[in-house]
Each structure stands twice: as C-alpha cells, then as structure tokens.
Amino acid sequence: xxxxASAPESIAACADxxxxxxxxxxxxxxVYGLGADASSDVAVAKVFAAKGRxxxxxxxxxxxxxxxxxxxxxxxxxxxxxxxxxxxxAFWPGPLTLILPRRAGVGAAAxxxxxxxxxxxxxHPVAQALLATLRKPADGQAEVWGVAAPSANRFGRVSPTTAxxxxxxxxxxxxxxxxxxxxxxxxxxxxxxxRGAPVLLRPGSITSLQVEQACGQKLLSKEELLAHNQPGxxxxxxLESHYxxxxxxxxxxxKALQAALDVLGHTAGPRxxxxxxxxxxxxxxxxxxxxxxxxxxxxxxxxxxxxxLREMDEQGVSLIWVETPPAALEWDxxxxxxxxxxxx
Numbered sequence: 001x002x003x004x005a006s007a008p009e010s011i012a013a014c015a016d017x018x019x020x021x022x023x024x025x026x027x028x029x030x031v032y033g034l035g036a037d038a039s040s041d042v043a044v045a046k047v048f049a050a051k052g053r054x055x056x057x058x059x060x061x062x063x064x065x066x067x068x069x070x071x072x073x074x075x076x077x078x079x080x081x082x083x084x085x086x087x088x089x090a091f092w093p094g095p096l097t098l099i100l101p102r103r104a105g106v107g108a109a110a111x112x113x114x115x116x117x118x119x120x121x122x123x124h125p126v127a128q129a130l131l132a133t134l135r136k137p138a139d140g141q142a143e144v145w146g147v148a149a150p151s152a153n154r155f156g157r158v159s160p161t162t163a164x165x166x167x168x169x170x171x172x173x174x175x176x177x178x179x180x181x182x183x184x185x186x187x188x189x190x191x192x193x194x195r196g197a198p199v200l201l202r203p204g205s206i207t208s209l210q211v212e213q214a215c216g217q218k219l220l221s222k223e224e225l226l227a228h229n230q231p232g233x234x235x236x237x238x239l240e241s242h243y244x245x246x247x248x249x250x251x252x253x254x255k256a257l258q259a260a261l262d263v264l265g266h267t268a269g270p271r272x273x274x275x276x277x278x279x280x281x282x283x284x285x286x287x288x289x290x291x292x293x294x295x296x297x298x299x300x301x302x303x304x305x306x307x308x309l310r311e312m313d314e315q316g317v318s319l320i321w322v323e324t325p326p327a328a329l330e331w332d333x334x335x336x337x338x339x340x341x342x343x344x
Contacts, residue, residue, distance in 0.1 A: 030095050038059075061076060157169070260321065
C-alpha cells in the first residue's frame, strides 16, 4: 500500500492509522521508518513484532518541528541540559537524536524499559506534515505527541531508503507514505545527554566536530566512559552486527582488495559470486566479479550506501568486497555502517 505523500488524504489516512494503534511506513531524511504512537505500549509492541526486534532494544521517537518551547520534547523528557538545547537549536529539524532522561509513565516500551529516551525532530517535509497532523487532531481525535519509528526493515538487515524497499521488507498490507528516496541515506547521529556531557553513541551525517562546535563541549566516546566503568544507555543501531545484506560483507583496504582480485585472476564460473564496491580503480579480470564504484565523497556515498547493498544482494552474489572508507570524520557514519554489516 504505497501512498503518494503529495496527496493530503494520504497524510490523513496514515495519521488515522497511528491514532488507531496501527503501523505505517514513513520517510525521513535519513531512512524510512516504521511508525507507531510512541505513547502506546501496545502499538510499540507491534513495531517490535513486525521487525523481529528485541523489546529491550530502544526505538527513536520523532517529534514535531522544534518551536523553542519544546512541547513534544517536554512530554517525553524530564529535563534538557543546556548543551542539548544548543544542539537542538543548531541541528533540529535534522539528523540528530538526543538521549534524554525519560518522564515516568511515558514511552516506556519505546525506550526499551530504560529511564532514558531517544528523541529526534526529522527535517523531511512529509514526516513533519504527518507529525503536525498528529499534534492537531480534529474533534474527538487523540493527540499523538511523538512517533516511534525505527528503520522499516527486518531487525539487523539493510535499512530502507525508498518506499519500495519498505514494501519488499514488510509486505503489501502496510500503508507507506512515499516521500521519494531519502536525502541522506544513513541513520541519525546519536548523542547521549544523560551524563552531564555529550557522549557519541552512533555516528551519522552530523560529525563529532560539528557537535562540539555547536555545544562548546568536548564530545566523549562511549568507549572512554566504559573504560571508567560508566556504561551508558542502550541506543538504536549500536549492536556490533547490524545493517547486513544476505551476502557476506568483507572490508579491505585497496592493497588487500587488489591482491584478492589478483588471486582470482581469470577464474570463471556459471555466474558472478562477488560484488566489488570501491573508490579506487582496481584491475578486475575475473567474470566472477561485478564492479560497483563508490563515490569519492562521503555524502553521496552515504546517500547510496543501503540502496547499493540491496542492489548487490539482488545480483545474487554470495560475497560483497568493500574498500574500507577513509579515516576522515565525514566518513565516520558510512564506515560505522559497513563495519557493522561486515560483523554479521
């Protein structure tokens, strides 16, 4: 049930579905989400069931456009530190999730039972239109303060960046708002704001340097705190193995890739078995290998990453060889997703 997001009736129908405790597919600027009323534990349980996701693995709650009053944020969070407010002002609406102390009795299931909750204000106009509709109900309708929306795919698999990806993952019965391909293509940067200083839990399109410049504080890593026996809250997309296609992903530097290709030589077979995804122009002579070029810049590479992994999977290969992304900050999000995909 792919619905054109340009039609007002599509937004209204999906808002009604959420108010009734149902699920929808919705576009954001990062990836497509599987949306449900974040305040309804029953509706959120349907998200976990549809994805096959453990119920203690928290979801990100999407709230309506940041208006300075933080009404949606205040519904779910007990307090917002000054540095978190600075990050909201700098990056909301946008691809930044903030982990904040959760208000008792609100969003427990979405938070995976934790006393903290992840909140984000998406910039995609369709997501904002849906959230605004939910916050302004007609007479007799319930107000929905936020939409829990993890990526609309089976747990641990490649995230969807088009409505068609969602349909292929979750079937024809799910209403899906089609807002076109996602602009950014990888999930949001996640910052833990519950420990007095910003802590990076997941990299994304917003870099650690941008976060530090916006809030005026050093961004800590979760590894630094773990070294001091300070475990943080669980967060979406932070398991070691995640974002995985069916084919086995292997990350290699340019030299190792070329050496592996040289070992293959002119080896042939009944069909290609390896997909190669690299920035470097490598010498390939074996018909077993299907070549794909990775963009030289981080942003376009992130934009196409999940769609490209799906494309290579659909070619029927058993292996995907990927050139390791550069160590530069702007590549952190892409590198993180590929490392987790390769860990599966």
